[in-house]
Amino acid sequence: MKIGIHLPQIGGSASDIARIAIRAEQSGYETIWVSDHLLVPASSGRLPAIEIMEPVATLAYVAALTSRIKLATSVIVVPYRNAIHLAKELATLDCLSSGRIIAGVASGWLEAEFSALGVSFERRGAYTDEAISLMRAMWSADVPEYHGEFFNLSGMRFGPRPQAGNIPIWVGGISRRAIRRAVELGDGWHGTRMKPEQLADRITWIREIAARRNRDLAGFAISHRVYVGFAPRWTETGGYVEGILAPPAELTDYLNRFAALGVQELLVTPIGGDSIDNFLDRFDSEVRPGLA
Secondary structure: OEEEEEOOOEOOOHHHHHHHHHHHHHOOOOEEEEOOOOOOOOOOOOOOOOOEOOHHHHHHHHHOOOOOOEEEEOOEEHHHOOHHHHHHHHHHHHHHOOOOEEEEEEOOOOHHHHHHHOOOOOOHHHHHHHHHHHHHHHHHOOOOOEEOOOOEEOOOOOOOOOOOOOOOEEEEOOOHHHHHHHHHHOOEEEEEOOOHHHHHHHHHHHHHHHHHHOOOOOOOEEEEEEEEEEOOOOEEOOOOOOOEEEOHHHHHHHHHHHHHHOOOEEEEEEOOOOOHHHHHHHHHHHHHHHOO
């Protein structure tokens, strides 16, 4: 199972992000990840009132500081952006990073954020579906042709195009609708904040939907985001994060349960009282060596 690490993009500094990105590459992590919110409720929201750096700009910064590690989003909320602009941003970032981008995308859930941005919450799923198809069309042709509900495009040149002619799209979300989007339109699925037994249900859904759609799952990525930290005894945080704090041996066993279910890549988001540097010191020495 491949391991990625979330950058300190929330409340962190440029130096923090640079240091962790370089350390992750040197330590053999597969991927470094960032998240996406443009606005969050100032109070009384399910999501804490965080300050979070914009994901594409943050990855452009670390792309210049690294050379091998993959760069991914967990996840870009597609309806917040014009899909043509997003296709351009991602293609440019892919070119600047020598083809290291994984686009984790989803339709979003925070209705207050949609309202503040003047974006339709009710049509978010339809827009996301079309945006994924549109981006693929734009990445695959110098003069793309696309006609849909939200976009009509012809006779216009697009560039630069991604280095390999495409960017892997891993669709996020844990609902049946999100799982169907992943199978029908994605190159993989990116889950989050679920325990192994919950994730097992989603993998069953993936296989059932793929069978109905005659979708070959060879090469289809299954990834998952976990929030973990160290504590003297097993503790489940609850709340929005739904994380796990535990001794190293118990964390190792817990994360290996995801590998046994077929998770190919695990995104680790550190939580708890430790600094991210201290977390990585312990995780790299006491947990990673025991992972499948």
